[in-house]
Amino acid sequence: MDLAIHDTWKPSYWYCDACNRVLLHGEYRFNCTVCDNYDYCKTCVETIDPPHPHKMVPEFAYGHEETRECAKVDMATAVRAAIAMYFDRRCMGTRDVDKENPSIYLDSYSWQTFHTIGGRSKKxxxxxxxxxxxxxxxxxxxxxxxxxxxxxxxxxxxxxxxxxxxxxxxxxxxxxxxxxxxxxxxxxxxxxxxxxxxxxxxxxxxxxxxxxxxxxxxxxxxxxxxxxxxxxxxxxxxxxxxxxxxxxxxxxxxxxxxxxxxxxxxxxxxxxxxxxxxAGFPRWCLPSSIERVTLCYRP
Missing domain, CATH: 3.40.50.980 (Rossmann fold)
Incomplete structure (x- = not known):
């Protein structure tokens, strides 16, 4: 079983609709794009025959309290809430460079989690x-x-x-x-x-x-x-x-x-x-289980 993020081993809010196993916090769940609230674990999506008739999209299964630190409405509180909500999720990544020639960028990235970024910011x-x-x-x-x-x-x-x-x-x-x-x-x-x-x-x-x-x-x-x-x-x-x-x-x-x-x-x-x-952040304190990456060229 592959865990995309494995700092903790606690149950998530999702379970596999095929084997009924409760998915772990940070584990991949494969969500059906057509059926309502229908998920497979990684093992079932790879082994069930015949496969599910609709496209299954990999997302992360999370199980952390999603309302902490959101009572007060300001930017600092929202950032702290995101750190607490997604603490072991990838937060910021920098593109790797060739060690012998730093002017050459590689196709890989080095990531820091919300926990790391948040801890450094607070300190x-x-x-x-x-x-x-x-x-x-x-x-x-x-x-x-x-x-x-x-x-x-x-x-x-x-x-x-x-x-x-x-x-x-x-x-x-x-x-x-x-x-x-x-x-x-x-x-x-x-x-x-x-x-x-x-x-x-x-x-x-x-x-x-x-x-x-x-x-x-x-x-x-x-x-x-x-x-x-x-x-x-x-x-x-x-x-x-x-x-x-x-x-x-x-x-x-x-x-x-x-x-x-x-x-x-x-x-x-x-x-x-x-x-x-x-005002530039309309999705205020709303949890998201989608692994979306935004590219940033300038700070």
Whole structure:
């Protein structure tokens, strides 16, 4: 018996209509696209002769409580509910690259579960509280990767206003966007790190830079006493030790500040409230047993 996800061995809400066996949480169930609520287990769909006359579509059988953490309606609560609901389900995947030639992408992906992404986001949010207070402004600037979303979730959990900035901005545009939003903390990847170190002299409120990648090759001579550099992994580790309560947000409060591309001058900043951002997610807290994958090119 193959289990698509096998962190736990508890009964699901489904059973096989052929052998009457209760399917396990995370096991594949094969659902008939015509018959109402009709499922086979993997063994029966492969061995029953004659086979079921209609198409059977593989889906995951889940058995977790589907209403936890959904009583309060805000983005942070919804993200935490998804983490709890689908904790051992695949959440974010990155395309693998050739080890000898990293410029060559492979056809496989490396996945992190909702449990992993959620745990990292919560710990990173706790760790960020040593650098920034709730309702402070934090810039995210990196190419597309799980750490981008982990940072965004961490900001939601601690009511920190995220300020995403394009990596394609020139130095003048980056400095303008940071100063225009009073950013005090920047979270970036290793490629953007040298640029932010150089630009910090133009950004008087910038106090901390958190790099998503290890920064062992950064020397003290590259910075001064006004700027602190941190590794994201160290912040997560600190957050696993010292934890804070979640900080709630009001619907009309600013959740994020999104910058325009800057094609017609300096980038313009758009303040997006929590309720406006949440309106983009119509299936609010609705459980899904469908394994749907969405491709994301930019963060």
């Amino acid at each position: 990173f949010g706790h760790g960020l509280r040593s650098l920034i207070e709730p309702r402070g402004y934090l810039c995210i600037c990196a190419k597309n990767r799980p750490e981008w979303m982990i940072t965004d979730f961490a900001c939601m959990f601690q009511n920190i206003i995220s300020v995403p900035i394009y990596t394609l901005f020139n130095d003048r545009e980056i400095a303008y966007a940071i100063n225009n939003t009073n950013v005090s903390v920047v979270v970036c990847d290793k490629q953007m790190l040298p640029r932010f170190i150089d630009l910090h002299v133009q950004c008087p409120l910038l106090q901390h830079i958190v790099c998503m990648d290890p920064i062992s090759d950064i020397t003290p001579s590259m910075i001064n006493n006004r700027l602190s550099l941190h590794y994201m992994g160290d912040i997560e580790q600190a957050g696993s030790i010292k934890q804070y309560d979640y900080v709630s947000i009001e619907p009309d409060e600013c959740l994020t500040i999104i910058s325009t591309s800057g094609s017609s001058g300096f980038p313009k900043s758009a303040m997006v409230s929590e309720s406006a951002f949440r």
